[in-house]
Amino acid sequence: xxxxxxxxxxxxxxxxxxxxxxxxxxxxxxxxxxxxxxxxxxxxxxxxxxxxxxxxxxxxxxxxxxxxxxxxxxxxxxxxxxxxxxxxxxxxxxxxxxxxxxxxxxxxxxxxxxxxxxxxxxxxxxxxxxxxxxxxxxxxxxxxxxxxxxxxxxxxxxxxxxxxxxxxxxxxxxxxxxxxxxxxxxxxxxxxxxxxxxxxxxxxxxxxxxxxxxxxxxxxxxxxxxxxxxxxxxxxxxxxxxxxxxxxxxxxxxxxxxxxxxxxxxxxxxxxxxxxxxxxxxxxxxxxxxxxxxxxxxxxxxxxxxxxxxxxxxxxxxxxxxxxxxxxxxxxxxxxxxxxxxxxxxxxxxxxxxxxxxxxxxxxxxxxxxxxxxxxxxxxxxxxxxxxxxxxxxxxxxxxxxxxxxxxxxxxxxxxxxxxxxxxxxxxxxxxxxxxxxxxxxxxxxxxxxxxxxxxxxxxxxxxxxxxxxxxxxxxxxxxxxxxxxxxxxxxxxxxxxxxxxxxxxxxxxxxxxxxxxxxxxxxxxxxxxxxxxxxxxxxxxxxxxxxxxxxxxxxxxxxxxxxxxxxxxxxxxxxxxxxxxxxxxxxxxxxxxxxxxxxxxxxxxxxxxxxxxxxxxxxxxxxxxxxxxxxxxxxxxxxxxxxxxxxxxxxxxxxxxxxxxxxxxxxxxxxxxxxxxxxxxxxxxxxxxxxxxxxxxxxxxx
Numbered sequence: 001x002x003x004x005x006x007x008x009x010x011x012x013x014x015x016x017x018x019x020x021x022x023x024x025x026x027x028x029x030x031x032x033x034x035x036x037x038x039x040x041x042x043x044x045x046x047x048x049x050x051x052x053x054x055x056x057x058x059x060x061x062x063x064x065x066x067x068x069x070x071x072x073x074x075x076x077x078x079x080x081x082x083x084x085x086x087x088x089x090x091x092x093x094x095x096x097x098x099x100x101x102x103x104x105x106x107x108x109x110x111x112x113x114x115x116x117x118x119x120x121x122x123x124x125x126x127x128x129x130x131x132x133x134x135x136x137x138x139x140x141x142x143x144x145x146x147x148x149x150x151x152x153x154x155x156x157x158x159x160x161x162x163x164x165x166x167x168x169x170x171x172x173x174x175x176x177x178x179x180x181x182x183x184x185x186x187x188x189x190x191x192x193x194x195x196x197x198x199x200x201x202x203x204x205x206x207x208x209x210x211x212x213x214x215x216x217x218x219x220x221x222x223x224x225x226x227x228x229x230x231x232x233x234x235x236x237x238x239x240x241x242x243x244x245x246x247x248x249x250x251x252x253x254x255x256x257x258x259x260x261x262x263x264x265x266x267x268x269x270x271x272x273x274x275x276x277x278x279x280x281x282x283x284x285x286x287x288x289x290x291x292x293x294x295x296x297x298x299x300x301x302x303x304x305x306x307x308x309x310x311x312x313x314x315x316x317x318x319x320x321x322x323x324x325x326x327x328x329x330x331x332x333x334x335x336x337x338x339x340x341x342x343x344x345x346x347x348x349x350x351x352x353x354x355x356x357x358x359x360x361x362x363x364x365x366x367x368x369x370x371x372x373x374x375x376x377x378x379x380x381x382x383x384x385x386x387x388x389x390x391x392x393x394x395x396x397x398x399x400x401x402x403x404x405x406x407x408x409x410x411x412x413x414x415x416x417x418x419x420x421x422x423x424x425x426x427x428x429x430x431x432x433x434x435x436x437x438x439x440x441x442x443x444x445x446x447x448x449x450x451x452x453x454x455x456x457x458x459x460x461x462x463x464x465x466x467x468x469x470x471x472x473x474x475x476x477x478x479x480x481x482x483x484x485x486x487x488x489x490x491x492x493x494x495x496x497x498x499x500x501x502x503x504x505x506x507x508x509x510x511x512x513x514x515x516x517x518x519x520x521x522x523x524x525x526x527x528x529x530x531x532x533x534x535x536x537x538x539x540x541x542x543x544x545x546x547x548x549x550x551x552x553x554x555x556x557x558x559x560x561x562x563x564x565x566x567x568x569x570x571x572x573x574x575x576x577x578x579x580x581x582x583x584x585x586x587x588x589x590x591x592x593x594x595x596x597x598x599x600x601x602x603x604x605x606x607x608x609x610x611x612x613x614x615x616x617x618x619x620x621x622x623x624x625x626x627x628x629x630x631x632x633x634x635x636x637x638x639x640x641x642x643x644x645x646x647x648x649x650x651x652x653x654x655x656x657x658x659x660x661x662x663x664x665x666x667x668x669x670x671x672x673x674x675x676x677x678x679x680x681x682x683x684x685x686x687x688x689x690x691x692x693x694x695x696x697x698x699x700x701x702x703x
Contacts, residue, residue: 096118097115098115124150134146146165245257268291335403335421336349336352368397403424554593563603565592565603566603568608583671592604600629604627607621618692672692673692
């Protein structure tokens with residue numbers, strides 16, 4: 001069959017040729033009244049015979065073509081019905097007009113249930129919109145299109161389908177749509193599994209505590225995980241497409257390129273240690289590189305690098321510790337060895353070998369005790385059954401020495417139970433203990449005798465101390481009584497004196513007498529404290545009022561020296577307290593007196609604060625801060641000591657007995673507190689004390 005363009009004219013059929021001959025015979029040109037000649041008749045008959053044969057041949061050819069056409073049609077129908085794709089023909093309104101067996105199988109329904117049914121009704125509702133959008137577009141614009149949708153089977157199950165459609169125009173001018181339906185459920189499952197695999201791979205690589213990368217055939221990075229990017233202080237995006245030469249110095253890049261080329265050439269993995277200069281210094285990486293063969297023949301290079309810098313340093317430190325440990329074992333003044341369950345010795349230190357010989361090929365009982373058979377009563381063997389440590393003494397060793405032995409069980413790296421045995425020579429110690437035992441009774445008798453003598457001496461000392469205390473108390477009282485009389489007489493004389501010079505003498509005498517009374521009072525208080533005979537009162541008082549009273553008592557002295565006395569008490573301070581107000585005032589007056597004495601200018605501040613508080617008591621802190629001469633660290637060590645003064649010379653500038661601070665400290669101790677000083681020479685001092693006071697009820701505060 002050829003085209004009708006003139007270059008290859010169509011051959012006339014047999015019927016056309018016969019008609020042409022008959023027409024020729026009957027034509028006017030050939031028509032004659034005479035009959036044909038014999039030659040002409042033969043020629044005509046021959047040609048007719050030839051035409052007859054050709055016609056028979058053409059008829060046979062037509063029958064063969066018809067048979068082939070019918071066979072081809074049957075084959076086409078078989079191919080159409082049993083093709084691996086579902087084929088459908090839709091009307092211009094979207095209804096099914098024709099469907100093959102594969103599509104019926106996919107949809108799980110009979111053709112009578114699907115023909116003239118809307119194709120969109122076979123989809124889930126959410127996919128119908130996508131299908132109708134494609135259907136209208138292809139119908140209006142022509143061409144073809146593809147969409148994926150979830151299709152419903154006759155039994156209600158769902159499968160994923162790919163729908164390929166193309167618009168078809170018939171010869172009569174009508175339109176229909178041809179559809180190829182492909183079940184892609186398995187493909188979607190594979191794609192989903194692939195996505196999950198890729199996600200798992202991505203999560204794994206991103207959370208891998210190692211640097212990971214993939215390079216293409218040209219050595220450029222096509223994948224870099226976050227760990228690698230963070231190591232070189234870069235982003236993953238900035239590393240993609242970069243080769244070794246773009247990231248590392250030439251020497252390092254050349255070394256890395258050489259290792260990469262070796263992996264590609266050998267087509268086998270390679271593990272190497274690489275020292276790389278990073279932002280935080282030279283780091284050592286253990287890198288495993290391996291090739292990845294792609295289906296297109298390209299070979300990629302993947303690598304995983306673990307930073308083993310810290311591990312190597314730890315290994316070096318561990319080796320050092322192990323060497324030190326074995327060095328210690330070698331120099332121990334006792335034997336150490338490892339024993340296996342079959343009594344064989346795995347290791348023995350130098351002490352062991354010097355005393356008992358080389359353990360090679362010997363059992364522990366052979367080396368230590370010189371026996372040919374093990375002693376089942378040996379505590380070491382109980383360790384294997386109980387796996388509990390044992391401490392015991394042995395004097396059955398070959399060298400005749402007595403050892404204290406400690407057996408410790410442990411599991412080696414192969415899971416075998418071993419016993420580490422440490423033996424310390426205690427022969428001399430035991431001998432010394434025996435010698436000490438001989439003298440123990442004698443020493444005990446001597447101690448008893450000495451204790452009795454000391455008891456008598458202690459009782460005598462306590463009696464003498466009590467007598468001294470009583471004497472000091474009596475003498476203090478005897479001294480203070482006449483001195484109070486002297487002060488009273490001086491006051492009487494001062495009332496009548498008019499001579500300024502005599503008045504000055506009398507005032508100085510009164511000050512000296514008052515100072516002596518204070519010294520006598522301090523001695524009396526100190527003696528009472530030392531004798532444990534100073535009782536503490538328990539009455540309610542106002543601490544703020546007490547501070548005001550103490551300041552008022554020192555105000556004249558401070559004003560005479562140009563000093564300013566102030567107080568600082570927080571508003572939240574619990575003012576209603578119960579305790580020994582007299583001795584709290586005494587502590588405060590001692591601190592204020594010292595501050596005024598050792599200050600020539602500036603401010604003296606009295607503060608009160610709470611150190612700790614509960615429902616029943618308050619640990620209060622009072623302190624006096626001055627801007628006086630201050631105290632050096634060496635001098636501070638001498639404070640709060642009985643009968644001790646910072647300046648002990650007879651020509652000292654400031655007077656005093658040195659008892660005020662020690663009395664304040666002892667009083668603070670008696671009231672459950674402490675006393676101390678914070679000072680800097682030339683910058684002033686802060687004397688402080690804490691006392692434990694009870695909380696008083698509202699309305700019960702007294703003076």
